[in-house]
Amino acid sequence: MKYDIIIVGCGFAGSTLARKFANANKKVLIYEKRNHIGGNMYEEILENGVRVHKYGPHIFHTNNKIVFDFLKKYSDWYFYEHKVLGKINDNLVPIPFNFKSIELLYNQEKAEKIKKKLQEKYPNVKKVSILDLINDSDPTIKKLGEFVYKNVFENYTAKQWNIPISEIDKSVINRVPVILGYDDRYFQDKYQYMPKDGYTKVFENLLNHKNITLELEHNALEDIKIKDNKIYLDNKEYKGIVIYTGEIDELFEYKYGALPYRSLNLVFENYDMNYYQSRAVINYPNEELFTRITEFKYLTNQIIDKKTTILKEYPKTYDYKDKNNLPYYAIINEENLKKYNQYKDLVSKIPNLYLCGRLAEYKYYNMDAVIERALNLYLEIMK
Ligand SMILES: Cc1cc2nc3c(=O)[nH]c(=O)nc-3n(C[C@H](O)[C@H](O)[C@H](O)COP(=O)(O)OP(=O)(O)OC[C@H]3O[C@@H](n4cnc5c(N)ncnc54)[C@H](O)[C@@H]3O)c2cc1C
Known part of the structure; x- marks a missing residue:
């Protein structure tokens, strides 16, 4: 042999x-x-x-x-720590949702009230699931949970998976966090590096x-x-x-x-400019048909004058008979x-x-x- x-x-x-x-x-x-x-x-x-x-x-x-x-x-x-923004009501706010996101989306008085309530309710806790927030007895905390569910999770998930939100397992919703502080890293793992x-x-x-x-x-x-x-x-x-x-x-x-799989239509666009956006990835949970835009220079650490490339991801159905369509x-x-x-x-x-x-x-x-x-x-x- x-x-x-x-x-x-x-x-x-x-x-x-x-x-x-x-x-x-x-x-x-x-x-x-x-x-x-x-x-x-x-x-x-x-x-x-x-x-x-x-x-x-x-x-x-x-x-x-x-x-x-x-x-x-x-x-x-x-060393590379990934940071993501999301477009919510025409604002670009940190995702996962954190205290900065609250400050960007509510007036100062309301934002202070929400942050204070969260700190009192969850002292020394780094993150809490939106499911816990939604089920909270305090109406201010509950409303925040519902807001994040609706504006960050619901439409994004429907776009990504093309199934009614009612069919999404509770355990998935349970994994969507709100960060209780200003940590704006997308991942909290010990080793975060790029080759x-x-x-x-x-x-x-x-x-x-x-x-x-x-x-x-x-x-x-x-x-x-x-x-x-x-x-x-x-x-x-x-x-x-x-x-x-x-x-x-x-x-x-x-x-x-x-x-069955979900697939993606990946659309690359080149621009004659230094940077197209302010972060490596910006999520578009709501109005747009794509789910996110990635700008690669942030990921590859390349310094290239007045040239950049972005990628828009459009979710779609996978069909194994179509050889140009990949299972993602x-x-x-x-x-x-x-x-x-x-x-x-x-x-x-x-x-x-x-x-x-x-x-x-x-x-x-x-x-x-x-x-x-x-x-x-x-x-x-x-x-
Ligand atoms: C859009 C997207 C983004 C992701 N982002 C991240 C991320 O940020 N961080 C992270 O950790 N993970 C990420 N992942 C997950 C990551 O892609 C997987 O962990 C990884 O692809 C798994 O490697 P694999 O070897 O199992 O599969 P693959 O990389 O898919 O490799 C399988 C290979 O087998 C080949 N093959 C299949 N059938 C045959 C055949 N009959 N004959 C010969 N060759 C064959 C295929 O062509 C393919 O090259 C992402 C996944 C997706 C879909």
């Missing part, structure tokens, strides 16, 4: 696993159907010199030291190993077939290990139907998880097939979580 491990997909799941096995002296083959490495973290440099995240903005943040230590071997990183030379470079370094062979523009499912709980490669049974990071329903030819966010609900578990049962009957990553596991993984999962899967397989 020429390769000990075949990996399908070259995002963080596939590339992390490839490097770990290569370091352990295993021969690894990666199939990637796109014409580039890096999965959805891929960055490219446009004609105007701006480095853009081709599949939407990716900000690295984690509390997991093991994951960050692993990544530090493959790039230098610079000095971009994500694509991280992937180049990860994959730069003599034991790794990479085949780009190669859909693995043209060669790999599953029959009678066995894996066939070019019509011959393959007894090595296959790690699959692509869409699980596609692997089984949609036997139980397609798993798994729509996780009871019905879809039931379907996913049917596919997973098929995988459990094939001892040399493993699933890893957001598409194979039909899950929302942040980058740190998918790397953690890949590092754990490596240990599991090596055992």
Whole structure:
């Protein structure tokens, strides 16, 4: 057998696993159907010199030291704390909602009253969920909760997921916070960094190993077939290990139907100016059809005179038959998880097939979580 491990997909799941096995002296083959490495973290440099995240903005943040230590071997990183504004009633206010947002949206007397009530009700608390605010017995606090729900959460969620707000699980609403103070960071994680030379470079370094062979523009499912709980490669049974990071329903030819996703229409715009907006990301929860605008120079730390590029994200339905339409966010609900578990049962009957990553596991993984999962899967397989 020429390769000990075949990996399908070259995002963080596939590339992390490839490097770990290569370091352990295993021969690894990666199939990637796109014409580039890096999965959805891929960055490219446009004609105007701006480095853009081709599949939407990716900000690295984690509390997991093991994951960050692993990544530090493959790039230098610079400290970057992400800050977001949201357009509410024609004002740009910090998101998550904080004391500054209250000051910008209410007159001074009202703002002081709301802040005082919050401080009295939640002394020494850093953030509180809008669900708690909505259920509060104090009418001022309750009204604030309802205001944030309506102006920050409701329309944004409806746009993003295209489902009535009544169908959104309470646990999702419960995760929307109001910050009790002036902390305007979008994430509170311990490690918040961006790769000095971009994500694509991280992937180049990860994959730069003599034991790794990479085949780009190669859909693995043209060669790999599953029959009678066995894996066939070019019509011959393959007894090595296959790690699959692509869409699980596609692997089984949609036997139980397609798993639903939300997709995005990503519209890049170039401008001859230094900066288009005042932050890396501005959210548009209400009137506009797009959900947010990202300006990449803030993320990449590039200094380019009078040139900038922004990205508008328009949510849309995913259709697996349309090859230009990509699966971005798994729509996780009871019905879809039931379907996913049917596919997973098929995988459990094939001892040399493993699933890893957001598409194979039909899950929302942040980058740190998918790397953690890949590092754990490596240990599991090596055992
Ligand atoms: C819009 C958006 C913004 C995000 N922003 C952040 C963020 O700010 N911070 C954060 O931590 N996370 C963010 N994420 C999550 C992040 O994108 C995921 O954690 C990451 O993509 C997971 O990596 P992966 O390897 O599982 O999947 P992917 O990156 O999707 O890689 C899978 C790869 O498999 C390939 N493939 C699939 N099928 C086949 C096949 N049959 N043959 C060959 N190749 C195949 C695909 O082409 C793809 O390259 C964001 C996600 C989205 C959608």
